[in-house]
Amino acid sequence: MSADAREAPDNPYVEDPPTEFDPVDDVDETTAREQAEQLREAIRYHDRLYYRDADPVIPDRDYDVLLSRLQDLESAFDLDTDGSPTQRVGGEPLDEFDTVAHVAPMRSIDSSGDVEDVREFDRRVHDRLGLSRGGDGVENGGSEGQASLDAYAGASVDYFCEPKFDGVSVEVVYEEGRFVRATTRGDGEEGDDISANVRTIRSVPLRLRDDYPEFLAVRGEIFMPREAFQQYNRERVERGDDPFANPRNATAGTVRQLDPSVTAERPLDCFFFDVLKSTHQFETQHQRQDTLPEWGLKTNDRTALVDDIEGAIDYRDELVEDRDDLDYEVDGAVLKVDDLAQCDRLGSTSRAPRWAYAYKLPARTEETTLRDVVVQVGRTGRLTPVALLDPVDVGGVTVSRASLHNPEQIRELGVGVGDRVRLERAGDVIPYVAEVVEGDGDGHFEFPDACPVCDSPVEHDGPLAFCTGGLGCPAQLRRAIEHYVSRGGLDIEGLGEQKLDQLVETGLVESIPDLYDLTVADLADLEGWGERSAENLVAELEAAKEPPLDDFLTALGVPEVGPTTARSLARTFGTLEAVMDADEEQLREVDDVGETVAHEIREFFDAERNREVLDALRERGVSPESIDTETGAALDGLTFVFTGSLDGLTRGEAQDLVERHGANATSSVSGNTDYLVAADGAGRSKLDDAEAEEVPVLSQAEFEELLAEEFGIDVADALDDG
Incomplete structure (x- = not known):
């Protein structure tokens, strides 16, 4: 989805924002105020996409740069920070869920991928705790950040290190050992009540065990394991759905489902890593980590207790080396002061604790591991092989799938499951596998001789492959109907993915014209439908019987005809009949229509099956509006x-x-x-x-x-x- 479709503000820090700025000292106050306001607007926009919509448009590192720049401007020019993103964690609760206040703030943490920033964090910790050479308790006389690392030799600050999971943060509350509620982080002070969904996650206990406290609020990270994510994406592609971009997007979309049964079908997991409030007292971070499993709460075993910041840096570097072997996504290492009494003394800002820091992992390069190849069946029956990958950053976009185009390209590449491959993006849009870097997989992928959905024979037309099942193939039928009713087609509300599957599976809809034969009685008897929802859908379909001509042409799914070409055809010919009867020479005279597109249009309307569908639609009263040319x-x-x-x-x-x-x-x-x-x-x-x-x-x-x-x-x- 483009930023325009999400009503992005006209702001230089929204799309492809700059990551280099003039020094703050070289900026005048007027410019600083203007830039700060633009940054606030852009950061709020990115917060909304990341926390609420789970659909970010810039990499995390670019976001961190924008936020850091805003903090610098506000500090240097003493700007009013009331309501600024620097004072609050981003995100607003969704309207569809109840809003619940957290028992304790769920703060973000400061972060950087620069090792010197991590050492500077350590210097600040020592200074605030009054620790100096040899740990004698006398504050260092130099200014903050200027003392060398040697000045802190022997100071008593241990760090508890854990992975920074790339999932969805959640607060889970237990009273008398029983699960009470689960809430998203939201804006840090309150979030969405997603209790019904979290109850379906098997790693979240509904009752604690052993000697649990009377009250416990814990913070966890919900995620989709990488292996399960790949399998789930394979299933989506095989049934004609677009795969999720990465495990985090899949997780975020799942926990915000209004139907908990959908969440229950998806492979979510959860690690718990912090205690927000409890009647049980702890002395250290690592004691918390050891105690939570005793109560039945799942924790991550990739943690370490180190006695200085260099040990913490080593921990993060080892995580970089091993992250491809982990079954969950991580984007950094969280370094926490282990002693909770020291944490209390350090305190927090309005946005982040002073006792924790995230040392970010570097972005993956364009090389990654190909985990699976799945064949997708399109509306026209074309079979397209899709590579499912370990998520990787390609040009600032997280990619987990790539096109292999056709069987011939697979043979030329010699690509196999388990190979290390290099990706490129064609025209900065769809990524594709450019080459095999290390061919140590399970052997080359063999293209199937039968359709993976309906088992019909596969025919080859040059380098392309097609299913011969036609609308008898459930994937082609479903995708054709799905496109017809989608926002890009006639925009029929009330026919989402699940309901459409239900209508096809029950036999009520076997072709596009069948949609107009649906009755309230047919629909109201189905599971999950009611009288009102049935009446609404029938009314929507009735109202769509006289659609704009260009919308109807787009909805038909004519190859190569998108909204722009459909508008040109409608403006030129004025009626559906005129478009259907136009020969290739007449079609080529239309803007946006060349020789190939003209041939595709003529072939579509010449096909007997398509003519039958159009005749059936007109028999049911479907009559696209004419245009005065x-x-x-x-x-x-x-x-x-x-x-x-x-x-x-x-x-x-x-x-x-x-x-x-x-x-x-x-x-x-x-x-x-x-x-x-x-x-x-x-x-x-x-x-x-x-x-x-x-x-x-x-x-x-x-x-x-x-x-x-x-x-x-x-x-x-x-x-x-x-």
């Missing part, structure tokens, strides 16, 4: 970009308006842009781009005047007609 061409050839908040209409309505009259509406300014319409709050970057490309900039009033005087289009009337 004369009206539609008034703005033909022009390209508009909109920025800011328009008065009286949304940006989407403005884009639809110009597109209905033949223009293109894009999200970024380029040399092909004819006009930038800049309303209140217009983005500075788009204005700068317009100046650089010499693109005319119009106010909303000037835009409406241009349409009225030059093209005879009254905006108010056009909106009413639309």
